[in-house]
Amino acid sequence: MAQVSLQKITRQFGNVSAVENVTFEVPDRAFWVLVGPSGCGKSTLLRTIAGLETITRGELYIGNKLVNDVPARQRDVAMVFQNYALYPHLSVADNLAFGLKMRRENRSQIASRVREVARSLDIEHLLLRKPKQLSGGQQQRVALGRAIARQPQVFLLDEPLSNLDTQLRDDTRAELKQLHQRVGITTIYVTHDQVEAMTLADRIVVLNNGRVQQIGTPQAIYANPLNMMVAGFLGNPPMNILPATYDDGRAILGKNQSIPLNSTLKHRLQQIQGKKFELGIRPEHITLERSQLEDGDNCLILEVDLLEPLGRETLIKAIAPESNLRLNLLTDAYWQGKKGDRLTVRFDPEKLFIFDSNSGMAL
């Protein structure tokens, strides 16, 4: 087992940087998740660590060894690819055993290891089949099993659950977490799914346009996003981000509504140029007032545009009349309302975020 250290890693294709100046260090036995939108460079970064992409600039260490020039097969890492390339001519059992056979381990040890891994992933009944006789989800579990069977120094997993149905994905996700707790192999896991990132990671690395946006525990990133990209990416439904103007201790929103700001925010906003900023609030921090208050000082008046029942709660997509202010809020599943209804809502003043309109950075 080993730590993985990236020092200013850049990977360019022609003059386009898929990964730009990325630095972080995954400690031995940790579970880190790389997350970000499609095309942000997640797979490229993982393939770089695996040795499948050359490094344009920077240094990569596995354990304490500089591995820039070490070929993939000598890095003792196991990668599960986004498209889970299995060996089509080999049975499931032989796919699982492949890495162990390459290492010339003895037969009975290989057989028992294959059975153990197959049992933990619930694919024991498929051992004699060929990959083309499996569903996408089953193939994906075989690919995962093949990596697990090898017990490498480092696991690199590229969206390993993306082809599973919801139930199986939740089960396999829990399985992976338990497996990691049991064997403690250093793991770097790529996903664009923020729920997976939040539930699995010791630390999350948020990427956008090939660059690191923020690194931290799921809780820290959720509570203190460093910029609007991170704020909008983690959380479902996402944070509302509304254009606002600062005036006399209040945030003016839409045509002519406003909410008060606490002293910390007022202090930070005093320095901004042009008085324009972006106000962030998560849907769960907006409360619906039961009584129909008049245009109360500290409330906003909105209109229901769309209702989305989510089971345990209902998502209300609301708009402010006469302006194009749109925001999402949550209410209980029994809430009775319909399109066009008027709402009075209150923002929790302690849960507001403010961002610079130009740079997107948290203020």
Ligand SMILES: Nc1ncnc2c1ncn2[C@@H]1O[C@H](COP(=O)(O)OP(=O)(O)OP(=O)(O)O)[C@@H](O)[C@H]1O
């Ligand atoms: N071999 C290549 N040649 C040129 N450009 C490439 C190559 N591989 C990747 N790219 C580009 O690099 C960027 C990052 O791609 P990458 O596959 O790492 O994204 P990703 O974050 O894994 O996305 P997804 O979530 O869709 O899998 C993209 O803009 C992609 O088009």
Ligand SMILES: [Mg+2]
């Ligand atoms: Mg990818």
